[in-house]
Amino acid sequence: MRFRKYFLLVTLLLFVSDSVFAASGETQSSDFFSMLFVFVLATFIGLGVVTRVSRLLHTPLMSITNAISAIAVVGSLILTGSDYPSYITLLGAIALFASMTNIVSGFLITDRMLKMFKTKENKKP
């Protein structure tokens, strides 16, 4: 299985990061592990759900996941909106513009493509 390689890699990374923490004498926040749990479980859900996606819809799938990963908008909003130095606001605003573009164009084009998939019965106008 191809996935085995990735699991090995992740385990290795965990050990490395663990030893970095240990060497620095920093206490590990339990947050790190709760985040990691969330990430791993979400990846499993993602793998499970995406393998079921119809092969017909791989292009719309890619454009909708594009829009979904533009959830980076949350981070950009906080950076832009908070009372930070102006260069931070500027960086945040560019990031916000980029994510907003992805959200708008991603969802609109997905919907446009999905409207085109028709069966024989509902094909006739």
Added chain:
Amino acid sequence: MYTIVQISYLVATGLFVFSLYWMKDPKTARRAVFAGVAAMAIAIISTLLEPGIVNWEWIGIAIVFGFVVGVPLSRVPLTAVPQRTALSHAFGGLAAGLVGTAKYYLWLYEGPDQLTKFRMIAITIEIILGYLTFTGSLMAAGKLQEIKWIPQRPVTYKFQNVINIGLLVVAAIFGILIIINPIANSFFFPVIIVMALMFGVLLIIPIGGADMPTVISLLNSYAGLSAVAMGFVLDNKLLVTAGALDGSSGLILSIIMCKAMNRSFTNVLFGAFGKAQTMSSDVEQRAAKTETFDGAAQILEQASKVVVIPGYGMAVAQAQYKIRELYDLLTKQGIDVKFAIHPVAGRMPGHMNVLLAEAQIPYENLIEMDEINSDMPQVDVALVIGANDVVNPAARNNKTSPIYGMPIIDADKAKMCFAIKRSMNPGFAGIENELYYADHTFMLFGDAKEVISKLVQELKGS
């Protein structure tokens, strides 16, 4: 307030999962968009409710510009969808990179003790992934759009892989240094950014058009993973989950694409498919048989089962509407017309399906490669439209061929085969195609759209 925000993030996560789940069938798929939009709206509104938000004018300007650019980007012709997708991966990478950069400098100047090891690891991963996705995707979009100053053919040079991997290793070493001491080594930060930007360009330069479906999927995965890293930096679980969904979707698509080409990730990224070009010149000149449009139309009329095999040539010629006319004429005469779709046909996963759906061909007639291959011996006419490598029998028979082992659509097993092609030039990979010289194969030379319209004329005239 905190509780409300967290609960709304949880709802948004659930909606995102449902959104992907509903993509399982074209019948439920439009619900997926509604779920996605709802989730995104919930996430944005609940973030704006946070008490720290004061710069409303900046937020307003950025959102308005996002709409101004985003709406036209969603109106592009469907043949340009691969470029648009690559471009939006670039935007995703850019957003992740910029947020990572801003967070680092914010913490560096306003509270260096906040730069914990864990946060630094996440920031380093975020900026490397983000910026390399940014330039890499821009390069891919440029290649797909065929912008003049970006070379279309794969560019290879000596020690290419050594240079690429070396660059990444050096960036990783700088990354480790900055993780160990984020304050004293802060001058490494812009260096890492520049290296990641360079690495993205160098990674895409050696990649040719035939590999684009895999590369776009891989960049999709990177864009998702950079959002995950941002989630770790900002301690935000919604970012982690949504990013993980995108990352795993990109991963699965790239695995499907790799399997459809019988290649591995490393082979696609570091194998430089372009090297195959030099090998084909020593094949002796053979003549392929041509057929007149009149004759081809007559043969099509007498068939009872026709399979159309579209490829990138169909997209280039924008031939899908003419194909639709041909499809209508043939089905009216009681001929069974199916479309055989190879997973890597075109320039991105599912490219052919979308184009044929645009021309309103019912999607139950779009058949996957694995399903149609067993029927191919019973097919009277296989009509190859602008496809090349995906029907090359060398993938089955010729062990020395660079594409040996790649699963193909067995057009050569049909009783008769017509191949529409602009000229006898070998395709992108530069591999000679045995199919064109087979006894029962006849060439129809010309632009796919023109050839199909001539066939349609002949069929109408008879």
